Amino acid sequence: MTTRAKIIQVRGVKKAYDMGDQRIWALDGVTLDIIRGEFVAVMGPSGSGKSTLMNMFGCLDSPNVGDISINGEVVSDLSSDKLAEVRNKMIGFVFQQFNLLARTSAVENVMLPLFYSGLDKVHWKHRALGCLHKVGLADRTEHLPSQLSGGQQQRVAIARALVNNPPIILADEPTGALDTRTGRDIMELLQRLNMDGQTIVLVTHEPDVAEFASRHLVVRDGKIISDKPSDPTHASKKPSQIRAES
Numbered sequence: 001m002t003t004r005a006k007i008i009q010v011r012g013v014k015k016a017y018d019m020g021d022q023r024i025w026a027l028d029g030v031t032l033d034i035i036r037g038e039f040v041a042v043m044g045p046s047g048s049g050k051s052t053l054m055n056m057f058g059c060l061d062s063p064n065v066g067d068i069s070i071n072g073e074v075v076s077d078l079s080s081d082k083l084a085e086v087r088n089k090m091i092g093f094v095f096q097q098f099n100l101l102a103r104t105s106a107v108e109n110v111m112l113p114l115f116y117s118g119l120d121k122v123h124w125k126h127r128a129l130g131c132l133h134k135v136g137l138a139d140r141t142e143h144l145p146s147q148l149s150g151g152q153q154q155r156v157a158i159a160r161a162l163v164n165n166p167p168i169i170l171a172d173e174p175t176g177a178l179d180t181r182t183g184r185d186i187m188e189l190l191q192r193l194n195m196d197g198q199t200i201v202l203v204t205h206e207p208d209v210a211e212f213a214s215r216h217l218v219v220r221d222g223k224i225i226s227d228k229p230s231d232p233t234h235a236s237k238k239p240s241q242i243r244a245e246s
């Protein structure tokens with residue numbers, strides 16, 4: 001039996017922020033592994049450290065103590081340029097606010113990360129159109145964000161996150177700006193991507209959203225206080241099954 005690769009490794013990570021004369025420990029000795037192909041939900045109250053942990057996963061911040069490895073490469077002490085290269089190749093980001101350029105079409109928004117990819121420009125549009133097709137927007141490629149619903153805009157954002165074929169998708173409250181039904185559609189899309197082999201790490205406050213993941217991490221006071229699988233009878237269901245029962 002082949003052991004699945006550890007795509008994110010966190011070892012003894014501590015992160016502090018100085019606020020006036022106080023030092024606040026946002027992370028306090030976190031150690032964990034995320035396996036390639038997992039769908040992990042990170043939960044916890046405001047101020048728990050979950051966003052700081054996500055920033056570590058995304059190479060957007062560095063620890064004071066400890067190491068972060070992405071796909072076997074220690075990234076904790078890399079230069080800014082090297083970290084940007086890791087982010088571009090290894091990680092796709094999806095945010096609560098869609099962060100689309102307002103005067104730019106859907107396909108052009110999806111193409112943006114390719115400016116730093118090294119991929120020949122002749123292939124950019126084809127790659128972006130393929131990602132929009134994958135998220136169900138093949139008929140909206142030339143629409144501006146203002147011509148799209150909130151759910152469609154988030155699908156564009158997910159296509160943008162996929163366009164460089166990164167092995168990791170980090171989704172920070174991706175349903176937070178959406179109504180319940182649209183949010184469920186987005187989570188079903190992320191679940192399908194995971195079923196196709198995509199590693200997804202999700203930050204959410206919502207237990208119903210977290211149930212789409214196969215593993216739950218709970219963070220409090222900078223520590224992981226719980227790390228367990230979600231309800232396997234729910235996590236193993238296909239998206240169509242979840243829709244039918246809702």
